[in-house]
Amino acid sequence: MTDYILLILGIILMIVGIIGCLVPVLPGPPLSFLGLIMLHLSRFGSFSTTILIVLGVVTVVVSILDYIVPIWGTRKFGGSKYGARGATVGLIIGLFLGPLGIIVGPLLGAVVGELIFKDDMKYALKAGFGSLLGFLTGVGLKLTASFVMTFYFVKEWIA
Numbered sequence: 001m002t003d004y005i006l007l008i009l010g011i012i013l014m015i016v017g018i019i020g021c022l023v024p025v026l027p028g029p030p031l032s033f034l035g036l037i038m039l040h041l042s043r044f045g046s047f048s049t050t051i052l053i054v055l056g057v058v059t060v061v062v063s064i065l066d067y068i069v070p071i072w073g074t075r076k077f078g079g080s081k082y083g084a085r086g087a088t089v090g091l092i093i094g095l096f097l098g099p100l101g102i103i104v105g106p107l108l109g110a111v112v113g114e115l116i117f118k119d120d121m122k123y124a125l126k127a128g129f130g131s132l133l134g135f136l137t138g139v140g141l142k143l144t145a146s147f148v149m150t151f152y153f154v155k156e157w158i159a
Contacts, residue, residue, distance in 0.1 A: 003042040007157070010038030010045075014150050021142035022102060024091055028142045032149040033059040045156035055149055062145045066138045070106075073134020079114060079127030086113020087131040107132040 013035030020026030033055060039045035040052065074084045090109015094101030110131035114124035 003044060006038045006042035007044050010035040010042070010153065013038060014146075014153050017146045018143070018150065021139060021146050022099075023095065024088075027063065029059045029062050029145040029149070032146040032153075036149055036153055039153055039156060045153070047152065047156060051152065055152070058145050058148070062141050065141055069138045069141070070131060070134035073137065074110060074127055074131040077126050077130025077133070078123065079110060079130050080117050082113040082117035083110040083124075083127040083131055084113070086110045086116070087128075087135065089113075091135070103132070103136070106135045 013031050016026060017028050017030075017032030017035060020028030020031050022028075036045075036047065036052065036055060040047050070087065071084050074080075074087065087106040087110040090105035090107065090112070091102065092105075093109070094103070094105020097105065107128045109128075111124045111128035114127045115121070118124070
C-alpha cells in the first residue's frame with residue numbers, strides 16, 4: 001500500500017514539477033526531483049545512486065541559473081534593475097492571462113520598468129527583449145531538466 005502512495009505522490013510531483021517550470025511560484029525541477037525520490041523509495045523504481053546524484057546536481061544548477069539568466073538577459077541588452085523588476089511584475093500579471101500572458105507579460109513589464117527608469121522607448125524595448133530572452137532561456141532550462149527527470153521516472157516505473 002505504501003508503495004502505491006509513493007508512486008501516486010511521485011506522479012503528482014512530476015506533473016506539478018512540469019507545471020512549475022512555467023509558473024514562477026512553483027519550483028519545477030526540485031518538485032520533479034522529489035517525484036524521482038518518491039519513485040525510488042517505492043518498489044517500482046530503483047535508480048542508481050549515480051543517476052540520482054547527477055539529477056540532483058542538475059536540479060540545483062538549473063534552479064540557480066533560473067535566477068541568474070533573466071537578470072543576465074536584461075543586463076546584456078542594456079536593462080536596469082527597473083526592467084528586471086518590471087519583468088517580474090509583468091510575469092505575475094501575465095499568469096492570469098494564460099500562456100500568451102506568461103510570454104508577453106515579462107516583455108511588457110520590462111518595457112514599462114525601463115520607461116519609468118529612463119524615458120526612451122528604443123532603450124526600453126531593447127531591455128524588454130533581453131528580459132524576455134532571459135526568461136525564455138530559464139524556462140527552457142527548467143523544462144529540459146524536468147522532462148529528463150520525467151523520462152527517467154517513466155522508464156523506471158514501466159521497466
